[in-house]
Amino acid sequence: MRKTKGLSPVVREPGPGVKLGVEDGLLCQLIHSPEFNLFSGSAVFESNFIQVPLGSRGSCVTKSGTRVDICGRPAAMILGVTSSVPSLPLPNVLLMANVTWPHGHCSTCNKPGAVPVITLNRLRIFTEKIYYLRLHEKHPEAVFQFWIRLVKILQHGLSITTKDPRIQFTHCLVPKRPSSSPEATPESSFPSSSQPSETLMLLAAEQTSGSFSELSGRAQFTADRSITPTIDIADSNSCDSVPSLVASQVHLNIPMRAALSHSLWEQEDPDEHRMQAPVASSLGQNFLGP
Amino acid sequence: MAYAYLFKYIIIGDTGVGKSCLLLQFTDKRFQPVHDLTIGVEFGARMITIDGKQIKLQIWDTAGQESFRSITRSYYRGAAGALLVYDITRRDTFNHLTTWLEDARQHSNSNMVIMLIGNKSDLESRREVKKEEGEAFAREHGLIFMETSAKTASNVEEAFINTAKEIYEKIQEGVFDINNEANGIKIGPQHGATNATHAGNQGGQQAGGGCC
Numbered sequence: 001m002r003k004t005k006g007l008s009p010v011v012r013e014p015g016p017g018v019k020l021g022v023e024d025g026l027l028c029q030l031i032h033s034p035e036f037n038l039f040s041g042s043a044v045f046e047s048n049f050i051q052v053p054l055g056s057r058g059s060c061v062t063k064s065g066t067r068v069d070i071c072g073r074p075a076a077m078i079l080g081v082t083s084s085v086p087s088l089p090l091p092n093v094l095l096m097a098n099v100t101w102p103h104g105h106c107s108t109c110n111k112p113g114a115v116p117v118i119t120l121n122r123l124r125i126f127t128e129k130i131y132y133l134r135l136h137e138k139h140p141e142a143v144f145q146f147w148i149r150l151v152k153i154l155q156h157g158l159s160i161t162t163k164d165p166r167i168q169f170t171h172c173l174v175p176k177r178p179s180s181s182p183e184a185t186p187e188s189s190f191p192s193s194s195q196p197s198e199t200l201m202l203l204a205a206e207q208t209s210g211s212f213s214e215l216s217g218r219a220q221f222t223a224d225r226s227i228t229p230t231i232d233i234a235d236s237n238s239c240d241s242v243p244s245l246v247a248s249q250v251h252l253n254i255p256m257r258a259a260l261s262h263s264l265w266e267q268e269d270p271d272e273h274r275m276q277a278p279v280a281s282s283l284g285q286n287f288l289g290p
Numbered sequence: 291m292a293y294a295y296l297f298k299y300i301i302i303g304d305t306g307v308g309k310s311c312l313l314l315q316f317t318d319k320r321f322q323p324v325h326d327l328t329i330g331v332e333f334g335a336r337m338i339t340i341d342g343k344q345i346k347l348q349i350w351d352t353a354g355q356e357s358f359r360s361i362t363r364s365y366y367r368g369a370a371g372a373l374l375v376y377d378i379t380r381r382d383t384f385n386h387l388t389t390w391l392e393d394a395r396q397h398s399n400s401n402m403v404i405m406l407i408g409n410k411s412d413l414e415s416r417r418e419v420k421k422e423e424g425e426a427f428a429r430e431h432g433l434i435f436m437e438t439s440a441k442t443a444s445n446v447e448e449a450f451i452n453t454a455k456e457i458y459e460k461i462q463e464g465v466f467d468i469n470n471e472a473n474g475i476k477i478g479p480q481h482g483a484t485n486a487t488h489a490g491n492q493g494g495q496q497a498g499g500g501c502c
Contacts, residue, residue: 035296
């Protein structure tokens with residue numbers, strides 16, 4: 001029987017997502033731990049962010065614009081998405097956790113005159129509170145692109161409606177784009193365009209992510225926060241009030257590599273951005289696009 | 291940090307009664323006068339000591355807003371203790387207790403210990419609900435009752451710890467099946483096979499602050 005492409009075996013080596021710190025990270029470990037045992041079986045896509053003060057009240061701000069905690073450390077946060085049920089087609093839970101990083105982990109955060117923020121997430125939650133989150137410097141730029149990709153997915157849905165690798169799909173719910181190679185993998189069937197190659201981008205990202213696991217291993221949660229579905233998220237382009245801090249590096253048409261997204265968003269169709277997908281999660285309906 | 295037991299708590303009650311402030315006071319020993327509305331659920335944790343045993347309280351602070359009710363209901367299950375909070379300066383929050391209690395009883399395990407809390411006891415001049423009314427409600431429904439102030443920290447420690455004592459007593463009496471984690475109790479790694487010795491309840495001294 002022909003094996004469905006893009007699906008991964010149950011037991012596997014840690015994928016590039018782990019190396020990038022977006023899979024099996026601290027938040028994932030916490031909520032899957034016996035103490036919480038939440039959303040077991042669901043993948044968690046997560047990243048570390050530094051909270052920046054725009055729109056937040058009572059902030060303690062350094063000259064570089066980084067919000068710091070009362071000890072003078074950058075206010076760090078882990079943002080993650082997961083599903084309450086593994087077989088849901090899209091994530092429906094947003095997780096936020098405050099983190100205490102050890103001193104000295106972030107060499108540029110408190111340096112006066114540091115480079116302005118270039119990638120910024122604007123996260124608007126149900127109560128209208130807005131967080132401005134800068135991706136942690138230990139993450140490569142590709143991770144920010146994944147978040148942008150996630151926003152797009154949540155807004156428009158996917159052509160395939162499951163992310164559970166145990167479910168074998170033999171058909172696609174939307175017409176496939178004609179391909180010159182019928183045996184093409186999901187990666188190679190992506191349209192070649194002026195956008196950077198996903199594989200190349202990921203490889204570059206992996207090369208710059210060496211120190212991430214060390215960072216993750218040293219962090220401690222100070223408080224755990226989980227926030228459920230009613231959330232808006234946007235990249236910095238949609239924030240008119242802070243144009244000076246924004247240099248958009250958003251590539252809207254960069255698909256996630258299947259190897260990375262194996263348990264998150266399976267075998268997405270390369271044309272999904274042109275189609276009305278059948279499903280968009282309630283979380284996605286509240287996301288603001290770039 | 292190793293613990294003998296982990297108790298899962300849930301804090302419920304109308305919006306604005308001070309649920310998150312109670313949690314913050316208990317876990318961080320501070321009061322935040324202006325607090326963001328809770329969305330969904332937030333977690334806090336702290337170790338306490340009861341009868342010489344380290345007990346970790348994992349506290350789920352829920353949103354009080356009606357729009358989140360369907361979400362918060364799903365968190366009742368698997369809680370060993372609940373803090374049902376009202377605001378002594380707002381009669382309506384007291385009037386809604388019956389609804390909250392029905393919800394809790396319907397969606398939680400029958401042995402869950404419920405502590406009724408009349409919060410904001412520092413605002414005596416604005417009091418709308420007498421202490422006796424809270425006591426009567428608790429008596430009628432089989433709850434423990436305390437008035438607290440998250441602002442002054444009055445009775446906050448006691449509210450959380452007394453609830454833990456009650457749960458601990460139920461464990462000693464065999465009321466809780468501690469091997470069933472659906473009861474909101476988890477045996478810690480240090481307890482291992484030697485759990486559930488008898489021993490009375492000799493008080494709950496706090497074992498350091500901190501969180502998680």
